[in-house]
Amino acid sequence: xxxxxxxxxxxxxxxxxxxxxxxxxxxxxxxxxSEPFDISGPAISKHLRVLEKAGxxxxxxEAQWRPCRLDATPLEEVAVWxxxxxxxxxxxxxxxxxxxxxxxxxxx
Amino acid sequence: xxxxxxxxxxxxxxxxxxxxxxxxxxxxxxxxxSEPFDISGPAISKHLRVLEKAGxxxxxxEAQWRPCRLDATPLEEVAVWxxxxxxxxxxxxxxxxxxxxxxxxxxx
DNA sequence: CTCTTACCTAACCACTTGGTTATCTAACCT
DNA sequence: AGGTTAGATAACCAAGTGGTTAGGTAAGAG
Numbered sequence: 001x002x003x004x005x006x007x008x009x010x011x012x013x014x015x016x017x018x019x020x021x022x023x024x025x026x027x028x029x030x031x032x033x034s035e036p037f038d039i040s041g042p043a044i045s046k047h048l049r050v051l052e053k054a055g056x057x058x059x060x061x062e063a064q065w066r067p068c069r070l071d072a073t074p075l076e077e078v079a080v081w082x083x084x085x086x087x088x089x090x091x092x093x094x095x096x097x098x099x100x101x102x103x104x105x106x107x108x
Numbered sequence: 109x110x111x112x113x114x115x116x117x118x119x120x121x122x123x124x125x126x127x128x129x130x131x132x133x134x135x136x137x138x139x140x141x142s143e144p145f146d147i148s149g150p151a152i153s154k155h156l157r158v159l160e161k162a163g164x165x166x167x168x169x170e171a172q173w174r175p176c177r178l179d180a181t182p183l184e185e186v187a188v189w190x191x192x193x194x195x196x197x198x199x200x201x202x203x204x205x206x207x208x209x210x211x212x213x214x215x216x
Numbered sequence: 217c218t219c220t221t222a223c224c225t226a227a228c229c230a231c232t233t234g235g236t237t238a239t240c241t242a243a244c245c246t
Numbered sequence: 247a248g249g250t251t252a253g254a255t256a257a258c259c260a261a262g263t264g265g266t267t268a269g270g271t272a273a274g275a276g
Contacts, residue, residue, distance in 0.1 A: 001122075002122060004122075004125075005120050005121065005122055005125075008116050008117075008119045008120035009116075009117070009120040011116045012113050012116035012117040012120055013113065013233095013234085014109075014110060014112075014113055015234090017112075017113075020193075024193070024196065029252075029253090030252070030253060030254095031251090031252065031253085039234085039235070039236090040235075040236065040237080041252085041253070041254090042235085042236075042237085042253090042254080042255080042256095043234070043235055043236080044253095045253070045254060045255085046233085046234070046235085047234085049254095050233095063242090063243060063244070063252090064242065064243045064244065064251065064252045064253075065243095065252065065253085066252080066253065066254090070196055072193040072194075072196035072197040072199075073197045075190050075193045075196075075197060076190075076194075076197045078186070078190045079187060079190035079191055079193075079194065082183050082184075082186045082187035082190060083187055085128075085132070085180040085183045085187075086180075086184075086187065088132065088178055088180035088183075089180040089181050089183060089184045091180075121263095121264085123264095137222075137223090138222070138223060138224095139221090139222065139223085147264090147265070147266090148265075148266065148267080149222085149223070149224085150223090150224075150225080150226095150265085150266075150267085151264065151265055151266080152223095153223070153224060153225085154263085154264070154265085155264090158263095171222090171272090171273055171274070172221065172222045172223075172272065172273045172274070173221095173222065173223085173273095174222080174223065174224090217276105218275100218276085219274105219275080219276080220273105220274085220275075220276095221272100221273085221274080221275095222271100222272085222273085222274105223270100223271085223272085223273105224269105224270080224271075224272105225268105225269085225270075225271100226267105226268085226269085226270095227266100227267090227268085227269105228265105228266080228267085228268105229264100229265085229266075230263100230264095230265085230266105231262100231263080231264085231265100232261100232262080232263070232264100233260100233261080233262070233263090234259105234260095234261090234262100235258105235259085235260090235261100236257100236258080236259080236260105237256105237257090237258085238255105238256085238257085238258105239254105239255080239256080239257100240253100240254080240255070240256095241252100241253085241254080241255095242251100242252085242253085242254100243250100243251085243252085243253105244249105244250085244251080244252100245248100245249080245250075245251100246247105246248085246249085246250100
């Protein structure tokens with residue numbers, strides 16, 4: 001699978017996006033990351049492995065803790081990819097705008 | 109599942125992203141969309157249903173054809189989401205830059 | 217009316233995913 | 247040394263995914 005697919009797949013889970021959001025406030029241990037969710041430790045471990053394979057986090061070692069930190073670089077590719085479609089969602093607004101104008105015309 | 113998760117999941121497949129890319133050039137029938145890929149018709153049908161449920165395409169009816177057209181509006185949410193992380197990938201560049209500067213310093 | 221074309225649905229298969237519990241390692245604390 | 251804490255791994259399970267083939271429907275063409 002290509003990098004972009006792996007990234008999108010990693011982002012397709014709300015728990016994983018919440019973990020990323022938490023990591024914007026700074027590094028955190030696995031325990032800290034798992035606190036907001038009522039799922040088991042191993043489940044969190046799996047999510048972290050998915051994020052790590054997608055290159056979205058990196059993990060260090062400090063005694064018995066394995067602190068995670070955000071690495072947002074793959075998200076730039078996501079942003080660039082999405083931005084290429086901007087003219088199409090803009091186009092929809094343009095079309096809607098045209099429709100509304102037409103309706104006003106017909107009203108008169 | 110929330111809208112964003114469904115959108116990301118839909119985008120996590122290269123075939124589906126290729127279909128979206130093709131649709132930027134204008135509406136297309138299912139047959140036309142399936143041509144570039146050597147997978148069966150039903151497989152394409154499934155991909156289209158995923159895209160439709162994600163709100164990324166709409167489908168009309170014209171005689172025996174069911175023309176698909178792009179609806180990029182869910183991608184705006186994706187772009188906005190990713191943009192919120194811009195400062196973090198920028199931060200990485202900043203850190204890398206600092207590192208390179210430091211290495212140059214040490215070289216002298 | 218029959219044939220072909222475009223497309224969908226159903227049933228099936230192998231593989232992946234998101235979760236679990238149970239068990240292990242590694243480091244710190246008495 | 248023994249106990250606790252942080253975390254990973256293994257084995258398992260239900261549900262979802264991406265593909266297949268077979269068969270169905272609906273519309274245009276001869």
